[in-house]
Amino acid sequence: MCLGVPGKVVQIMEHGSARVDVDGNQTDISIKLTPEVELGQFVLIHAGFAMEIIDQQVAEETMYLLKELLQYEE
Amino acid sequence: MKNDNKGYMQQLLQEIQAETMEVSLMEVCGTHTMAIARSGIRGLVPSNLKLLSGPGCPVCVTAQGDIDAVIELVRDSGITLLTFGDMMRVPGTESSLQEERSKGADIRVVYSPLDALAAAKSLPDREVVFLGIGFETTAPAVGITVEEAMENGIHNFSLFSLHKLVPPALELIFSDPDINVDGLICPGHVAAVTGVEPYRLLAEKYSKPCVVTGFEAVDILEGVVMLLRQLHQDKATVEIQYRRVVKKEGNLVAQATLEKVFQATEARWRGLGSIPGTGLELRRAYEKMDARKKFGVREIEDVPIKGCACGEVLTGKITPHDCALFGKGCTPLRPIGPCMVSQEGACAAYYRYTPLRD
Numbered sequence: 001m002c003l004g005v006p007g008k009v010v011q012i013m014e015h016g017s018a019r020v021d022v023d024g025n026q027t028d029i030s031i032k033l034t035p036e037v038e039l040g041q042f043v044l045i046h047a048g049f050a051m052e053i054i055d056q057q058v059a060e061e062t063m064y065l066l067k068e069l070l071q072y073e074e
Numbered sequence: 075m076k077n078d079n080k081g082y083m084q085q086l087l088q089e090i091q092a093e094t095m096e097v098s099l100m101e102v103c104g105t106h107t108m109a110i111a112r113s114g115i116r117g118l119v120p121s122n123l124k125l126l127s128g129p130g131c132p133v134c135v136t137a138q139g140d141i142d143a144v145i146e147l148v149r150d151s152g153i154t155l156l157t158f159g160d161m162m163r164v165p166g167t168e169s170s171l172q173e174e175r176s177k178g179a180d181i182r183v184v185y186s187p188l189d190a191l192a193a194a195k196s197l198p199d200r201e202v203v204f205l206g207i208g209f210e211t212t213a214p215a216v217g218i219t220v221e222e223a224m225e226n227g228i229h230n231f232s233l234f235s236l237h238k239l240v241p242p243a244l245e246l247i248f249s250d251p252d253i254n255v256d257g258l259i260c261p262g263h264v265a266a267v268t269g270v271e272p273y274r275l276l277a278e279k280y281s282k283p284c285v286v287t288g289f290e291a292v293d294i295l296e297g298v299v300m301l302l303r304q305l306h307q308d309k310a311t312v313e314i315q316y317r318r319v320v321k322k323e324g325n326l327v328a329q330a331t332l333e334k335v336f337q338a339t340e341a342r343w344r345g346l347g348s349i350p351g352t353g354l355e356l357r358r359a360y361e362k363m364d365a366r367k368k369f370g371v372r373e374i375e376d377v378p379i380k381g382c383a384c385g386e387v388l389t390g391k392i393t394p395h396d397c398a399l400f401g402k403g404c405t406p407l408r409p410i411g412p413c414m415v416s417q418e419g420a421c422a423a424y425y426r427y428t429p430l431r432d
Contacts, residue, residue: 002262013165049188051263
């Protein structure tokens with residue numbers, strides 16, 4: 001339940017929100033827990049919020065792990 | 075597994091396999107439970123090294139009486155309840171949220187608490203209740219949502235908080251003489267919020283090593299090796315294996331949100347009972363949004379489920395295979411206890427990856 005999904009910030013928007021790219025899909029999230037995040041940075045998203053700023057390598061590793069865990073569902 | 079990790083993983087595994095001490099290590103995170111089961115690590119470690127699953131899945135530790143109280147609330151036709159998908163199938167005494175929905179209750183699954191706030195805005199004539207569940211990782215997101223509801227005057231939104239805190243519950247594990255745990259594989263994303271201080275205090279108070287660990291197989295192996303090395307050196311301190319994400323101080327904005335919106339209260343844990351200071355309720359300034367107070371929700375006693383050993387499983391006293399119902403009557407399709415409901419539950423993970431052999 002506490003797993004985070006990595007996304008790249010592609011647009012900083014009003015009211016503490018941002019548009020992120022998650023594995024090719026774009027979605028809007030809140031960045032109120034990571035107000036210092038900048039355009040182009042990667043974040044770990046949990047329950048619609050960026051909970052931590054991470055580097056690209058961590059983002060790629062986490063997405064890899066997530067896809068492995070998702071196979072469990074199939 | 076990534077190829078560049080293979081050599082390092084073999085090296086870690088060799089060190090673990092050479093271990094001769096009797097050691098029990100506990101993980102307290104549903105994602106660790108899944109990752110350990112999926113990777114087959116449990117089958118690769120020597121029999122003297124036990125990897126136990128603790129109370130790390132927020133769904134699994136939800137008390138039956140709390141589910142019953144939520145069910146009583148949603149039977150009121152004016153209420154729309156929103157929650158995370160995992161909660162739908164958790165069995166109460168007689169029913170589950172899924173069953174209530176099939177009987178006509180307005181219950182919806184959301185991904186984010188902000189979706190619940192959006193629902194409240196679009197349904198001004200209904201009372202919209204968000205059933206909040208989760209540990210320190212999730213609670214700050216819910217805290218921000220409550221603040222936003224308050225700031226925007228969304229009076230038909232409220233929170234039914236089942237949020238819980240991990241470190242104080244671990245005190246109970248460490249202080250129970252019936253639970254033998256030598257070291258803790260600590261939850262990476264909970265620590266990303268809290269920082270390592272709560273675990274440092276635990277490690278020092280109970281003389282048990284704690285390692286904040288990530289979720290890949292290589293992370294878990296490295297976390298286990300770090301714990302074993304501490305045990306061999308008679309050390310009991312906190313270390314961070316998951317340095318890629320966890321900062322020593324944690325997420326200060328998230329901590330400030332938790333502190334501002336919530337206060338610690340007594341919470342009921344399945345298998346552990348009521349523990350003071352392990353739940354989160356809204357502070358007085360936000361109590362108009364506390365669904366329990368707003369709708370006068372009553373406390374409902376827990377009625378033990380006959381034969382269900384989730385309590386013993388959650389505290390590492392037995393493994394899922396030792397439960398008489400495991401695989402016989404209790405399966406992921408028809409779960410009897412919550413550890414079989416959530417995919418992160420110890421029983422569900424065992425069922426998928428280490429089924430009973432005849």
